[in-house]
Amino acid sequence: FSDAENTFVGTLAAALGSSFFVGTNLKVLTQTLNNDSAYGFGWDLSAWQKLGPAAWGFTWQDAYSYLDWSGRYADRLPGLCRLGAEWNIIEKIFLVSADGSLEYAPVDGAQTWGYHLGAEYLPWKWLALRTGVDRGRLSGGFGFQFQLGSWGRARLDYALAGEQLPGAGLTHLFSLVLDIPRRTPVKLASTKK
Numbered sequence: 001f002s003d004a005e006n007t008f009v010g011t012l013a014a015a016l017g018s019s020f021f022v023g024t025n026l027k028v029l030t031q032t033l034n035n036d037s038a039y040g041f042g043w044d045l046s047a048w049q050k051l052g053p054a055a056w057g058f059t060w061q062d063a064y065s066y067l068d069w070s071g072r073y074a075d076r077l078p079g080l081c082r083l084g085a086e087w088n089i090i091e092k093i094f095l096v097s098a099d100g101s102l103e104y105a106p107v108d109g110a111q112t113w114g115y116h117l118g119a120e121y122l123p124w125k126w127l128a129l130r131t132g133v134d135r136g137r138l139s140g141g142f143g144f145q146f147q148l149g150s151w152g153r154a155r156l157d158y159a160l161a162g163e164q165l166p167g168a169g170l171t172h173l174f175s176l177v178l179d180i181p182r183r184t185p186v187k188l189a190s191t192k193k
Contacts, residue, residue, distance in 0.1 A: 004032045007042075019050040029067055029077075040067035042077065053088045057099075079104050084116070095120045130159070137162035141173070152180040 013023035027042035042065030065077040084099025118132030141159030
């Protein structure tokens with residue numbers, strides 16, 4: 001039995017004021033299951049607000065996402081809504097978070113509740129160490145952040161999560177985030193003749 005799943009994500013986010021942010025992900029999905037393969041697309045929505053040392057957020061993952069199995073059939077992926085909060089115990093050094101989730105399966109209407117707890121420690125500005133519990137499964141990881149000169153910042157993250165199904169093995173998650181600041185348009189001076 002072999003299963004390989006890949007997700008390639010493009011994100012667009014915007015600030016609505018100084019402490020409220022909204023965003024969307026557009027995803028390209030691929031999966032190979034034994035000798036069968038599928039491709040698809042997905043869409044996520046999110047909102048986040050900072051409130052002093054605390055923050056809250058909402059995510060609707062897979063608001064509309066599907067996999068097409070070579071035209072034979074298509075799977076609509078279950079949507080997942082999460083509402084969570086975080087608290088910076090020591091600003092920019094130690095953070096804890098908790099959230100609850102509701103997963104809705106479009107085929108049979110089944111609903112699954114879950115919980116997630118996590119902590120992040122930043123011994124240096126460029127390194128984040130993370131651990132957490134996802135529905136009773138332990139996870140851990142790290143992230144590196146570095147400058148790209150005047151182009152902005154980049155972050156490389158890795159996480160290792162316990163198996164979701166017995167015998168399924170471990171899940172390795174990698175991400176590369178590019179934070180490119182919005183450039184101020186250049187105003188050309190008008191010349192009058």
